[in-house]
Amino acid sequence: xxxxxxxxxxxxxxxxxxxxxxxxxxxxxxxxxxxxxxxxxxxxxxxxxxxxxxxxxxxxxxxxxxxxxxxxxxxxxxxxxxxxxxxxxxxxxxxxxxxxxxxxxxxxxxxxxxxxxxxxxxxxxxxxxxxxxxxxxxxxxxxxxxxxxxxxxxxxxxxxxxxxxxxxxxxxxxxxxxxxxxxxxxxxxxxxxxxxxxxxxxxxxxxxxxxxxxxxxxxxxxxxxxxxxxxxxxxxxxxxxxxxxxxxxxxxxxxxxxxx
Numbered sequence: 697x698x699x700x701x702x703x704x705x706x707x708x709x710x711x712x713x714x715x716x717x718x719x720x721x722x723x724x725x726x727x728x729x730x731x732x733x734x735x736x737x738x739x740x741x742x743x744x745x746x747x748x749x750x751x752x753x754x755x756x757x758x759x760x761x762x763x764x765x766x767x768x769x770x771x772x773x774x775x776x777x778x779x780x781x782x783x784x785x786x787x788x789x790x791x792x793x794x795x796x797x798x799x800x801x802x803x804x805x806x807x808x809x810x811x812x813x814x815x816x817x818x819x820x821x822x823x824x825x826x827x828x829x830x831x832x833x834x835x836x837x838x839x840x841x842x843x844x845x846x847x848x849x850x851x852x853x854x855x856x857x858x859x860x861x862x863x864x865x866x867x868x869x870x871x872x873x874x875x876x877x878x879x880x881x882x883x884x885x886x887x888x889x890x891x892x893x894x895x896x897x898x899x900x901x902x903x904x905x906x907x908x909x910x911x912x913x914x915x916x917x918x919x920x921x922x923x924x925x926x927x928x929x930x931x932x933x934x935x936x937x938x939x940x941x942x943x944x945x946x947x948x949x950x951x952x953x954x955x956x
Contacts, residue, residue: 732938742773759789763839777804787840794837832859846917870894879910881935886912886920
């Protein structure tokens with residue numbers, strides 16, 4: 697299946713996904729966390745992305761994790777293809793299934809604003825404007841799936857899958873893992889497992905795939921780097937710059953701490 701290459705956010709985050717086999721995840725203790733990325737085209741910085749998460753209490757639901765993605769283009773990319781995206785997911789802490797999903801997308805000439813509430817008992821998702829879609833049991837969105845990844849074991853030759861809510865439709869994401877490798881990004885040097893994603897079809901690892909995500913094997917399992925195609929400008933690299941956890945300073949995955 698070919699990728700829709702004109703949507704930056706729907707490429708950046710779904711490809712950060714961890715996708716488990718039917719085995720249940722082992723939920724991690726929710727923490728407040730902020731991951732900052734630079735978006736690079738060749739040697740040029742073309743934008744920034746931030747993923748921030750925190751535990752929250754919803755008025756009418758189970759304990760949840762709020763996960764927010766912000767993507768903003770700059771420089772040449774902003775002139776050719778302006779991006780101003782914000783996606784927020786509220787996921788149940790126990791199994792990271794999606795409870796609420798809010799999307800505010802501006803990519804080039806494309807505009808999208810919607811807000812979805814998932815009723816897992818009835819297996820339906822309802823948009824604030826009234827639209828309804830059936831959903832699989834335990835469905836995730838692109839951000840709650842990212843947190844699901846961080847509870848999964850990642851090893852070479854594994855093939856992983858997860859049902860996704862993509863607004864007015866659902867799909868299944870398959871990801872194949874390759875052999876661990878070292879990755880250097882502004883945040884430091886990380887031992888990572890490379891992932892090759894496919895939407896709607898089984899995956900086999902292909903190191904030459906135009907879409908590749910490298911996820912750290914340290915205790916935090918951070919998405920460290922993403923490589924993907926983008927119209928007009930060609931290949932784009934999204935690289936981890938800084939990561940902060942809780943109320944402390946900047947944290948490295950080796951346990952070291954840098955005072956801000």
